[in-house]
Amino acid sequence: MHMNKFLLFIGISVLLAGCAGTQSERWYGEYNEEATSNPHDIRDAYVNSALLYGSENDDRNANIAVLLPMTGDAKATGNDIKTSVETAFLQKTKPNVKISFYDLSGDKMKRNTILQNVVATNPDIIIGPLFADDAKTLREIKPARMPVLSFTSDILALGDGVMTMNLVPGQSIETIIQQMQVDGTKDIIVLAPNDKSGYLMASVANQTADLYDINIQGLLYYNSETPDSIKDTAMRASLYNTRNAVNTRAREILSDILTKEKNLSLETQVSLNKQLEKISRTETTGKLPYDAILFLGDGEDSKALISFLRYYGVGNHDVALYGTTLWQHSDIASDLALSGAKYATLPEISEDFETLYTSVSGKKPDYIAAFGYDATNLALGMLFSSKSENAYLLDPSGYVGSNGIFRIQPSGISERALRIMALNGSGEPTVFKSAPTNFLKPLYNIHNIDLTHIPEQPISTRGIDPGDYINIPEYLRKKAAYKTKPIGTNYISETTENAQTSEPIQIYASDEDETISNPEFKPIKLESVSRKYLDNIEITE
Numbered sequence: 001m002h003m004n005k006f007l008l009f010i011g012i013s014v015l016l017a018g019c020a021g022t023q024s025e026r027w028y029g030e031y032n033e034e035a036t037s038n039p040h041d042i043r044d045a046y047v048n049s050a051l052l053y054g055s056e057n058d059d060r061n062a063n064i065a066v067l068l069p070m071t072g073d074a075k076a077t078g079n080d081i082k083t084s085v086e087t088a089f090l091q092k093t094k095p096n097v098k099i100s101f102y103d104l105s106g107d108k109m110k111r112n113t114i115l116q117n118v119v120a121t122n123p124d125i126i127i128g129p130l131f132a133d134d135a136k137t138l139r140e141i142k143p144a145r146m147p148v149l150s151f152t153s154d155i156l157a158l159g160d161g162v163m164t165m166n167l168v169p170g171q172s173i174e175t176i177i178q179q180m181q182v183d184g185t186k187d188i189i190v191l192a193p194n195d196k197s198g199y200l201m202a203s204v205a206n207q208t209a210d211l212y213d214i215n216i217q218g219l220l221y222y223n224s225e226t227p228d229s230i231k232d233t234a235m236r237a238s239l240y241n242t243r244n245a246v247n248t249r250a251r252e253i254l255s256d257i258l259t260k261e262k263n264l265s266l267e268t269q270v271s272l273n274k275q276l277e278k279i280s281r282t283e284t285t286g287k288l289p290y291d292a293i294l295f296l297g298d299g300e301d302s303k304a305l306i307s308f309l310r311y312y313g314v315g316n317h318d319v320a321l322y323g324t325t326l327w328q329h330s331d332i333a334s335d336l337a338l339s340g341a342k343y344a345t346l347p348e349i350s351e352d353f354e355t356l357y358t359s360v361s362g363k364k365p366d367y368i369a370a371f372g373y374d375a376t377n378l379a380l381g382m383l384f385s386s387k388s389e390n391a392y393l394l395d396p397s398g399y400v401g402s403n404g405i406f407r408i409q410p411s412g413i414s415e416r417a418l419r420i421m422a423l424n425g426s427g428e429p430t431v432f433k434s435a436p437t438n439f440l441k442p443l444y445n446i447h448n449i450d451l452t453h454i455p456e457q458p459i460s461t462r463g464i465d466p467g468d469y470i471n472i473p474e475y476l477r478k479k480a481a482y483k484t485k486p487i488g489t490n491y492i493s494e495t496t497e498n499a500q501t502s503e504p505i506q507i508y509a510s511d512e513d514e515t516i517s518n519p520e521f522k523p524i525k526l527e528s529v530s531r532k533y534l535d536n537i538e539i540t541e
Contacts, residue, residue, distance in 0.1 A: 035396075038438050039407070042377045042399040062383045064089075064099045064376075065118050067128035067138075072105035074130060081151065081372035083361045085127060088376035091356070097383065104129050112137055125149065125379045125389070127372070132157040135164075147382070147389050149375040151368065158412030163393065165371040165378075165406075165414055167346060170204045172325040174444050175344035175418045176294070177205070179433065180322060181212045185292045188214060188322075189237060189459060191305055192296040194221035194229070199453045201296045201324075206454055208446055217290045218459030224301050234308030237293070242464055242488025243284035243313065249466040250279055253482050257472060268473060275470055284313035286464035292320040299323075299330020306337045316340050325418070332423065339425035344418045347404035347435045370402035377401075397439065404435045417443060463489035 066085055068078035082101060089099050102118055104111055115138050118126070125147045129135055132154030139162045142148070148162045158164060180188065190205050192198035202219055209216050220237055223229035235241075254276040258269065279285060293309075295302040302323055309315065316339055323332075323343035332338055349370050357365040357373070365373075378393065385392045398407030398415075406416040420433035436443055463486025467477070476482050 036439050037397045038440075039398040039400045039405045040395070042374055042381070042401050062097045063121065063123045064097065064379055064383075065121065065123035065126045066099060066101045067104045067115070067118060067126060067130075067134070068101070069105040069130055070101070070103040074105070077368055078103075078105075078130060080361075080366065080369045081128070081130070084357060084365060084369040084372035085376045087357055087360050088373050088380070097380070104134060108133070116141060119143075119146070122146075124383060127375045127379060135162055138162065145389070147393060149379060149393075151371060151375075153413075155411075155413075161390075161412075163408050163412040163414065165375045167325060167367070167416055168413055169201060169325060170208075170446065171416060171444055172344045172418060173201060173204050173296075174208050174446050175420070176322050176324060176342065177208045177212050177214060179342060179344070179420050180214055180292060180294075180320075183292075183320065185214060185320060187217045187290040188292045188294050189218040189220065189290045190216055190294045190296060191220050191222065191233060191237060193224040193301065195224065198224075198296060200451050202454050203451050204446070205294060205296065211445060216457070217461070219454060219457040220459075221456050222297075222301070222305070224297060227304065230301065230304045231308045234305050235312050237305075237459070238284070238309055238312035238314040239286070239288065239459060239461065239464075239488060240284060240312040242461075243286045245487050246464045246466045246469070247279060247283060247285040249484065249487065250285055250470050251276060253466065253472065253484070254279070254470060256481060257476060261476070271471065279469070282313060285466070285469050288314065288319060289459060289461040290319065292322060295321070295323045296326075298326040299332040302327065303330070303332055303335050303338065306335075310337055328421075333429045334425060334427040335423070336425040338423050341423045342420055342432055343423075345421050346416065347419050349403045353402040365402075367403060374399070374401040374406070405437060405439070407439055415439075415443065458490055461488060461490055463487055 066082070068081055069075055070078045070082060085099070085101075089097075100121075100123075102114055104114055111134055115129075115134065119138070119142045123146070126138070126142075127149050128151065129138065130151050132152040135148070135150045135152045135154070135157035138148060138150075139157065139160050142161070144160050146161055150157070150162055150164050151166050152158075153164050153166045153168050188209065190202055192202040192205075198221060202221075206216060206219070218237070220233050222233035254272050257264070258272050258276070264272070295305065297305070306316070306321065316337060321338060321341035323341060325343070325345050327343045328345040332341075346367055349365060349367070353370060353373055354364055357369060378399065382389055382392045394408055394410055396407060398405050404417050404419075406414050408414050417435040417437070417439075419431055419435040421429040422432040423429050465484050465486045467484035472482065
């Protein structure tokens with residue numbers, strides 16, 4: 001679990017390329033971007049370097065240093081990467097290439113000493129480290145032109161030849177928002193963890209949605225793995241209090257008319273009774289001011305959120321559901337409440353690498369192991385290419401790796417092609433849209449992000465009018481007892497002169513003097529409504 005959290009969260013603070021600024025310029029200064037063509041297969045780049053690049057430097061003695069935590073809390077992930085590095089190296093070894101492993105674990109002082117000692121050996125390329133702090137230290141002490149293929153995504157650790165093989169979560173957000181645009185989504189709310197990763201991902205979502213002309217109608221934070229916080233967030237996201245008050249007011253009007261109006265036609269009585277019966281089956285009434293929800297948390301949090309959302313009257317038949325790559329490590333595929341949801345993820349790990357890795361280690365590889373295999377192949381290809389180190393590593397055409405295509409930007413960011421998966425409750429997600437196979441068309445349009453913390457934004461709505469959800473004779477609407485007005489108004493207005501936003505205007509059900517105007521009104525007891533029954537109806541429709 002600890003290292004799953006690493007893969008999911010350690011790179012959140014680095015969201016998109018372009019933020020490393022000028023510090024990487026010294027490293028790739030001589031690099032001139034060439035025309036983009038189809039990606040090279042990274043598994044062939046070393047073996048076929050002469051064919052690809054014109055010569056093979058067989059006489060060169062090369063040294064690769066690998067920095068990984070092989071003991072301590074992160075040893076499982078460190079050793080998985082070590083296995084993938086050894087697999088790639090032994091598969092394509094040459095006698096003049098030396099690879100050395102270093103256990104980068106322990107306290108900071110110990111790790112810093114290891115890093116200094118490794119740099120002193122002057123390796124041709126370094127694979128690792130795993131974490132951002134070590135990558136930052138390495139960048140400070142190494143020669144500027146010494147390339148490093150790390151596994152962190154922290155933008156503050158990249159540049160000056162420090163690159164990452166890891167997935168950048170910001171690309172996942174842009175990929176899924178691109179899909180929202182294709183799906184015709186216009187208005188969304190965002191549910192994000194109340195922590196640093198959640199703040200940064202919310203910032204990316206906010207700016208990316210603006211680029212793709214999608215309105216964020218609300219941004220709510222919750223405390224991850226905390227049921228009470230998740231429940232409260234789901235209640236607010238569902239606008240339960242407002243929609244419950246609308247339901248109560250609508251039933252009050254229908255009941256009052258039926259009990260107090262003496263000259264109703266039989267047809268009107270039948271209509272009003274049917275409406276009252278129908279509206280009394282639920283606790284909430286009213287259209288939501290959004291048509292989709294973007295979940296920025298992991299699968300477990302998202303499952304809990306959608307469960308509580310259904311409890312409060314909002315399900316996958318009411319709004320579209322979207323997630324990020326954080327869903328790919330969870331068991332969400334069999335959850336019927338998420339049926340129809342889509343999320344961005346890496347392509348499947350290639351069958352060739354999976355078979356090879358499994359035969360060596362006795363278990364299937366995860367994505368971080370695949371990154372290690374690709375890093376080793378990339379390093380070997382660089383060593384025997386006639387190109388300069390940076391020209392090879394930063395090839396704009398990219399490479400076909402063990403789980404899709406990728407290329408490294410001069411800033412150190414690994415740009416990876418993602419696919420869109422869809423859930424159907426069967427236990428197996430399906431590929432809704434395959435990942436791109438080349439970089440001939442830019443995959444991403446966001447390159448510079450202002451990673452400021454965006455405060456929580458209550459859901460913007462002009463309120464819900466109970467009168468819009470009942471049908472009563474026009475002459476009755478004119479009576480004061482049956483008049484209605486929007487409940488739950490909460491929106492930001494703009495003046496045409498200065499376009500400055502005003503404070504949200506909030507009107508709650510308790511503020512509505514007319515909400516319950518008849519003290520004798522006795523609504524149907526909602527305790528008799530079976531939530532299980534409602535859920536079954538929602539699932540089977």
